[in-house]
Each structure stands twice: as C-alpha cells, then as structure tokens.
Amino acid sequence: MARPREFDMNAAVDGAMQIFWRLGYAATNLPELLSAMGLSRGSFYKAFGDKHSAYLAALDHYDRNCIGAAVKLLGDRSIGDGAMRIVRLFEQTGCGEGVAPRGCFVCNAMVELGPHDGAVASKTAAMSNRLEAAIFDALGDIANLQNDDAASRRRKAAIITRLYLGAQAMSKTGDRDADWKNLLGELLDCDIA
C-alpha cells in the first residue's frame, strides 16, 4: 500500500560499485555517486541511509559478482587444469587494456579503508579469503602438485593470493606483466600450456 520504487536496485548498486571502484571512497562525492547510481538525493538517502552504507552495499555487490565469477572460473574444469585456470584469472583481471585501470576493488578498499573501518576490513578480508580458498582448490587440480601435502598447497595459495593483489596494485601505475604463464609456471614449478 505504498508507492513502489522506480529505480532498479541492482543497477543502482552496480553503478555505485563502478564509481567507488574507479575513484575510491573519499574521492567520490555525492553528485558523482548519485549520477553513477542514476538516482536523486531523496531516493538515495531513503534507500541507503548514507554514503558509507552505499559503499558497503557496493562491496557486497562486488563479492557476489566479481569474486563470484573468479571463484567460478577457478573451479571450472572445462577450462583446463588448476594451473591453467589460475593463469586465466591473472590474464583476465590482471590488466585491463583500458585507459584507467581500476585494479581490484577488494585491494582498493582494504588499502584505503582497512585500518580505519572495521566493516570494510572484515568484508575485504572475507573476500580475499574466499579467493584464496578457491585458489587452494585449483591447486588440487595440477598433475605436478599431486604429491604436495595440504600444507604446501596452502602456502602456495597464500603466495598466489598476495601475488594477485600485489599485481592489482601495480596495475594502477600502468604495470602490465603479461607473462603470467611463465611467471606462474616458475612459481608452480611446471610448464603451463
């Protein structure tokens, strides 16, 4: 018994994610945010409460979509073995050919707000853990590593997760390390087709 909302909630949150991802939290002002979300001040404050809550919603959106896609990719046996899938992860998200590389929203968020914002810290930590777990699983699908014990695979997964985030950070200065096959091959001590 009330007026239904006109805007598409999912599209609005997606717009928020895009602009926060590109500019960061502090550097995104309300007018830009509203424009990216496609809604007016009234609707925004009614639906989200404040800028910070919209940021958290954008992080959740990233978790559902982007991290979800990465996890799916890492578990997709139709692509190749675990090593191949990890290479794909780096190749696909390690370097956008576009003008202004956004890096990884998780990396951006943990660096900008991690130490000063508990909610952001826990959300981003959860996402990097999710990624690390998926990488760990993918490592189980590599012929050369079948003899590795779980502890060794866990260490490799920790390394690759941090390598991924570091590469994302460096991508923001224009760094393009395209040779992920050889780099990850070196790390995993195997040739990657």
Next chain:
Amino acid sequence: MARPREFDMNAAVDGAMQIFWRLGYAATNLPELLSAMGLSRGSFYKAFGDKHSAYLAALDHYDRNCIGAAVKLLGDRSIGDGAMRIVRLFEQTGCGEGVAPRGCFVCNAMVELGPHDGAVASKTAAMSNRLEAAIFDALGDIANLQNDDAASRRRKAAIITRLYLGAQAMSKTGDRDADWKNLLGELLDCDIA
C-alpha cells in the same frame, strides 16, 4: 639578507609522510596535515605550494628513507644469504604489531592515486622497480639458485615484489602471515635458516 626559516624542513616532510602514509591523500585535511608537519598555514603554503606538492615531497622522502633502508637491507651480506635477507624484509615490514597497520606507503599511493595522477604513478612505479631490482640482486646470493639463469631470477623477483605489495595490502585488514620463512622457502624451493 632575509628572515631564515624557523622550522626543520626534514622534520616537516617526515611529518607529512607519516600522516599521508597513515590516512591517505584525500582523507588527510589541511589542519591535520599542518599539525603533523608542525607548521602554520603561511609557512606551509610558502614552502610547499599546495597539498599535492607536499604529498609528492612525502613520497620522495619515503623513497630516500624507507625504500633506501629496504634496498640496503637486501644488499647487506652481513645478515645472511639473499633468501635470509628477503625473509627479513618481509618480517620487518610485513606486519607492524601496532594498532593501525599503515602497510607500505608506495602501495597505498599507487592504489589511491595511480590511475589519476601521473606524478604519483611514475614515482611509485620507480620505487617498486627499485625494490624489485634489489630483490633481483639478492636472489643472486642464494646457493640453490646459482644455476638459475637471469630470466628465471627476473621472474622470481617480479613475483616476490608483487607478493610483498599484496602482503602489505592485506596487512591493512589485520592479516598477519608470520610464516615468511616457510612461505618464501616454498617459493624459492629451499630451506631458509
């Protein structure tokens, strides 16, 4: 034939580095910055011009001091072999036990401003390159790796640099991966005393 400046330039720049490192560029406002630098508006704008220039000066200060110290550590043969020195780098700077981890200023800066600020992008890229070069050199001082060709060492250095930055990013959410000996031992395929 003029009034000499009263404040210590080096101390002021160091103060700027501390606050920018901890809070980031956008989240640091003038009053906080001035307080951290220990000078008044007049002196600040006379000596630095504007906030952005002070930030660049802080980055240079970090390069001279912190990156300089890391490079020195990595090249200090009195500490141990190259692997040991790399482990030390991670142990010493990977996780401050303090309350609010600042991570690495280079990582913070490239993530926050890299895509939108050419000067910051080139300075931070130069610093990460400097670190990578020092890591490459340290890899030359490891017995197990003597048979590696330069290309392989270059790849390992690229991996370790990105691993380092990724670990710095994750440290900001409270992540403490204390087991760098085993992690880097896994990566370099050798035991590290």
Next chain:
DNA sequence: ATTGTTTTGTACCAATTGGTTCCTAATAAT
C-alpha cells in the same frame, strides 16, 4: 639604525562537502 627581504601566523574566502527538510507524486488497500 635603516632598509630590503623573507617567514610566520591570523583572518578571511568562495566553493564544496555530506546530509536534511519538505512538498508533491504515485501507488495499493480499503
């Protein structure tokens, strides 16, 4: 001591910040 030059600190500024108010419009239930 006077002068020329530069630092320092305060008062001030327009512009922008995130956020609120409040009125109108639109809908669902009755």
Next chain:
DNA sequence: ATTATTAGGAACCAATTGGTACAAAACAAT
C-alpha cells in the same frame, strides 16, 4: 474514491574543504 504510505526531487543547511591576503616579525646587509 479515499486514504495510508512510500518514492522522488528540489531547496536548503551547517560544516568543512583547500587556498589566499596581509600585516607583523625576524633577520642580513649596509
């Protein structure tokens, strides 16, 4: 059709933003 309830949008707000103007103060050279 009326009513209760919520969405939408514009006007408005105090506070804060980075930056400037300017006068007083401190020196060095003469």
